[in-house]
Amino acid sequence: MTPHVAAMDDLGVIVAVTAGLGLLVAALGIAVMWWLRTRSIGVMLAVVVVVAVVATLAGVVAITMRMIIEGPARNIVLSVVAVGGLVGLGVAFVLARRVVGESRRLVAAVGELPFVAPRKLPAELQTIANTLEEAYARERALEGARRELVAWVSHDLRTPLAGMRAMAEALEDGVVTDRETVSRYHGQIKLEVERLSAMVDDLFELSRIHAGALRLSRARVGLSDVVADTLAGAEPLARAKGVLLTAEATAAVPVEADAGALSRALANLVINAIKHTPSDGSVVLRARVDQGMACVSVSDCCGGIPEEDLPRVFDVAFRGEAARTPTADGGAGLGLAIAQGIVEAHDGMIGVVNDGPGCRFEIRLPLVDAPR
Ligand SMILES: Nc1ncnc2c1ncn2[C@@H]1O[C@H](COP(=O)(O)OP(=O)(O)O)[C@@H](O)[C@H]1O
Ligand SMILES: [Mg+2]
Structure with a gap:
């Protein structure tokens, strides 16, 4: 058929x-x-x-x-x-x-921890695995940093607290009676309380930055105005130390920023610069436009930061010397981490290089087009 x-x-x-x-x-x-x-x-x-x-x-x-x-x-x-x-x-x-x-x-x-992405998976699964691996690594680093911070900070809080308790007890028990020592103790206690308060404020600020909860009210501001504000705020400290603090601003340099927060970041750089510059040295702030970016820098006479420390200065609780004994004017190593957090929340970058008699910290922000 x-x-x-x-x-x-x-x-x-x-x-x-x-x-x-x-x-x-x-x-x-x-x-x-x-x-x-x-x-x-x-x-x-x-x-x-x-x-x-x-x-x-x-x-x-x-x-x-x-x-x-x-x-x-x-x-x-x-x-x-x-x-x-x-x-x-x-x-x-x-x-x-x-x-x-x-x-x-x-x-x-x-x-299994630590998580290592298996190899030779089908493409989509491999992407998931790699993304997971990165996320885990980031989380682990953050967790480590957090634990270190808590350890250091509790040490930093405990040491001055112990000193204050000893002084308070001495005053209470009448162990010190001569007027000069009594007033020195009172002054010392007040100083420590101020330092501890500032530290707690910094910690709070840093935890807000880390939680992504930094609330910026951004508006168009001139970088040179921020520089002028910061300069005025740091002037007394510079004068007390005998450091010459000056600013050079070529133009207004418009940026879209939270002036208060940015000024705070810049102040942290300036205060560091004054602290690390010997008296009779100078600290210079410069605001300018560089390669299409708004750029503000702080140059000091600190004698340079050791090369191996340069990549670490922005780390939370990093303070240079290996010995972590708090000194009279010693901070908790939070200032640069806060400055970095603020600058990055502004879509900017912050960096440091050794330059001339000291180092130069630099903040770069997206430039806002000048009004026509
Ligand atoms: N201008 C500077 N010159 C030299 N070293 C600096 C300067 N700024 C920061 N550093 C180094 O970076 C460390 C971290 O700075 P920072 O985060 O502000 O913490 P802190 O000021 O509390 O020590 C400082 O302890 C110091 O070792
Ligand atoms: Mg500091």
């Missing part, structure tokens, strides 16, 4: 019928997938294969019903489609096993 050979108009009908049925099966398949959307990828792959096979079979059956092909030819076509479907299911099964196995490998790796 010879099968009917599809003529051209038959071919049009075949395409139309199979396409229609295919769309119907595809819609059903998508509905099933939606229903199974939280199941294993293996189940979804099986659905894909089943949809492909059913769509083909439906087409073949529809065509046989139009008697275009019949008898052995029809059986041959049906068995070929069925076998193809089985092969597809087999491949889907193997693939699903691999995907499921690899995702189990990923889950097992996540359970």
Whole structure:
């Protein structure tokens, strides 16, 4: 028996019928997938294969019903489609096993700390693993820094507190009575209280920065105005130490910034510069436009920061000398971390280089176009 050979108009009908049925099966398949959307990828792959096979079979059956092909030819076509479907299911099964196995490998790796991303995963899983690895590493570094900070700060708080308690007890017990010592103790206690308060303020500020809760009210300001404010604020400290503090601003240098916060960041740099510059030395602030950025720098005469310390000065609680004994004017090593946090919240950058008789700290901010 010879099968009917599809003529051209038959071919049009075949395409139309199979396409229609295919769309119907595809819609059903998508509905099933939606229903199974939280199941294993293996189940979804099986659905894909089943949809492909059913769509083909439906087409073949529809065509046989139009008697275009019949008898052995029809059986041959049906068995070929069925076998193809089985092969597809087999491949889907193997693939699903691999995907499921690899995702189990990923889950097992996540359970282990420190997390190391497994290699040779399928692309999407590899991306997830790499992203996770980075996030874990960042979290670990932050956690370490936090723990160090707590340890150092509690040490820094305890030492002056112990001194204050000793002085207060001596005053209370009448151990010191001569007026000069009594007033020295009172002055000392007041100084320590001020220092501790400033430290607690800094800690609070830093924790807000780290929590991303720094609220900036940004407006267009001239960097030279911020420089002038900072200069006025630091002038008494410079005069007391005999350091010459000056500013050079070529133009207004407009930036979009929270003037208070930016002034605080700059003040931290200036106070450091004055602290590390010997008397008769000078500290210079410069505001200018450089390579399309608003740029403000603080140059001092500190004699240079050791090369190995340069990348670490902005770290929380970093204070240079290995011995961490608090000195009279010693800070907690938070000033530069705060300055960095403020500058980065302004989409800016902060850096330091050794330059001439000392070092130069520099803040760079996006420049706002000058008004026309
Ligand atoms: N202008 C500077 N010249 C030399 N060293 C500096 C200067 N500014 C900062 N440093 C170094 O960086 C450290 C961290 O500074 P900072 O975060 O302000 O903390 P703190 O002032 O409380 O020590 C300082 O202890 C000092 O070692
Ligand atoms: Mg400081």
